[in-house]
Amino acid sequence: xxxxxxxxxxxxxxxxxxxxxxxxxxxxxxxxxxxxxxxxxxxxxxxxxxxxxxxxxxxxxxxxxxxxxxxxxxxxxxxxxxxxxxxxxxxxxxxxxxxxxxxxxxxxxxxxxxxxxxxxxxxxxxxxxxxxxxxxxxxxxxxxxxxxxxxxxxxxxxxxxxxxxxxxxxxxxxxxxxxxxxxxxxxxxxxxxxxxxxxxxxxxxxxxxxxxxxxxxxxxxxxxxxxxxxxxxxxxxxxxxxxxxxxxxxxxxxxxxxxx
Numbered sequence: 001x002x003x004x005x006x007x008x009x010x011x012x013x014x015x016x017x018x019x020x021x022x023x024x025x026x027x028x029x030x031x032x033x034x035x036x037x038x039x040x041x042x043x044x045x046x047x048x049x050x051x052x053x054x055x056x057x058x059x060x061x062x063x064x065x066x067x068x069x070x071x072x073x074x075x076x077x078x079x080x081x082x083x084x085x086x087x088x089x090x091x092x093x094x095x096x097x098x099x100x101x102x103x104x105x106x107x108x109x110x111x112x113x114x115x116x117x118x119x120x121x122x123x124x125x126x127x128x129x130x131x132x133x134x135x136x137x138x139x140x141x142x143x144x145x146x147x148x149x150x151x152x153x154x155x156x157x158x159x160x161x162x163x164x165x166x167x168x169x170x171x172x173x174x175x176x177x178x179x180x181x182x183x184x185x186x187x188x189x190x191x192x193x194x195x196x197x198x199x200x201x202x203x204x205x206x207x208x209x210x211x212x213x214x215x216x217x218x219x220x221x222x223x224x225x226x227x228x229x230x231x232x233x234x235x236x237x238x239x240x241x242x243x244x245x246x247x248x249x250x251x252x253x254x255x256x257x258x259x260x
Contacts, residue, residue, distance in 0.1 A: 101171030
């Protein structure tokens with residue numbers, strides 16, 4: 001029973017909101033009566049919120065849809081493939097910045113255990129890297145933002161501006177071909193801008209779902225970025241547009257397409 005309820009919970013957490021019809025499609029072997037009992041149990045245990053016609057995950061129900069936990073449950077295999085490609089860029093004795101975010105966290109899981117200096121604003125990224133014996137990991141100081149799982153603030157950027165990196169790895173809130181990489185917060189915009197000035201190569205890790213996903217007032221022009229690593233589902237027209245402005249695009253099915 002617990003295993004079945006865990007599977008239901010995982011689906012709701014992954015999708016954010018699921019209708020009863022969708023639950024039936026995913027669990028055809030569970031009767032309607034049992035499925036409703038499971039939803040009532042999960043709701044009473046405060047693991048989900050039952051709504052008319054289905055259920056919502058807690059982050060969606062309380063309005064924190066875009067938090068780190070929710071993002072980490074989506075496009076997991078694509079993020080893993082992106083992380084694997086990104087790890088191949090790293091050489092011994094490199095200095096790296098790895099930003100907070102779900103795709104960058106996947107990168108931290110596959111970093112080779114070789115002599116490296118790595119700096120980050122990501123809490124889970126730092127914890128993952130601390131498992132490596134040959135990697136010197138530093139989390140830059142600042143105010144902790146638990147929803148985004150990162151540090152930020154004046155102290156953070158003061159430290160960051162004194163450093164120089166071989167590679168900076170960042171995620172993105174979205175990509176608009178006519179505007180560039182979308183930054184939905186002042187932190188992400190300032191992080192992009194600072195790392196462009198303080199890194200030999202700036203690498204954006206972006207799964208295909210981020211294309212035209214959203215717009216914001218803050219955008220980083222694509223021609224300021226050196227490399228984009230994406231999954232195999234990235235639209236070919238988007239890839240061409242990136243290459244046209246000088247971005248090197250790396251995908252699983254074609255290791256590199258250079259615009260240089």
